Amino acid sequence: MIDPAHPIAKLLRDDRRYxxxxxxxxxxxxxxxxxxxxxxxxxxxxxxxxxxEEWPTEEQNAPAPRHLTGQELCEAIRRYxxxxxxxxxxxxxNQWGVYRTSDFGEIVFNLIRIGEMxxxxxxxxxxxxxxxxxxxxxxxxxKIKLPKG
Numbered sequence: 448m449i450d451p452a453h454p455i456a457k458l459l460r461d462d463r464r465y466x467x468x469x470x471x472x473x474x475x476x477x478x479x480x481x482x483x484x485x486x487x488x489x490x491x492x493x494x495x496x497x498x499x500e501e502w503p504t505e506e507q508n509a510p511a512p513r514h515l516t517g518q519e520l521c522e523a524i525r526r527y528x529x530x531x532x533x534x535x536x537x538x539x540x541n542q543w544g545v546y547r548t549s550d551f552g553e554i555v556f557n558l559i560r561i562g563e564m565x566x567x568x569x570x571x572x573x574x575x576x577x578x579x580x581x582x583x584x585x586x587x588x589x590k591i592k593l594p595k596g
Contacts, residue, residue, distance in 0.1 A: 454561040465554055469543035473524070473554050480515055480523030487513030514567060517574025520555065521548045525584050537585040548578040 449456045449467065459467055480486040515523070528536035545551060552575025558564040 454563060455558075458557055458561050462557060464544050465550065465557075466543040469540075469545050469550075469554055470558065472528075472543070473520075473551065473558070476524040476527045477515065477520060479527045479530075480520060481513050484523055484526070486519045486523055487515045489513055517552060517555070517570065518578050521551060521575060521578035524548075524551055525579055525588075528585060529589055534586070534589045536589075537581050540581070540585070547581060549576045551575055 449459075455467070455470060458470075528540065532539045540546070545554070552572045555564060555575065556566075556572045559566050
């Protein structure tokens with residue numbers, strides 16, 4: 448159970464469109480994108496840019512967190528969803544209140560608003576709009592993987 452004082456608990460009370468599982472899945476898909484797919488570039492967030500008076504030099508060796516675009520995160524969500532839920536991915540997302548990629552944009556920007564995720568100055572909520580169609584990307588692209596042998 449989530450701590451009622453946690454910012455996500457308050458978010459869930461204020462915005463009832465999406466289930467907690469959808470928020471957790473976005474964090475998992477972000478990790479999957481960075482660690483398994485190698486997505487993301489080292490780009491400072493808006494918060495980090497405000498703290499930096501000038502860009503660090505290579506000698507300062509100050510790595511920025513890896514950042515994904517909205518489109519990259521949506522592709523990671525699609526792949527991770529198929530890996531985790533197979534042919535049922537679309538149904539699972541729908542159970543969470545997620546019907547299109549723009550819903551994932553709403554989730555991400557809710558998390559940004561409460562300080563649980565960060566964004567760069569170039570990031571926009573619209574970056575998540577119409578990245579893929581759920582029927583095409585989750586149902587028609589699903590392939591059953593048979594074990595080799």
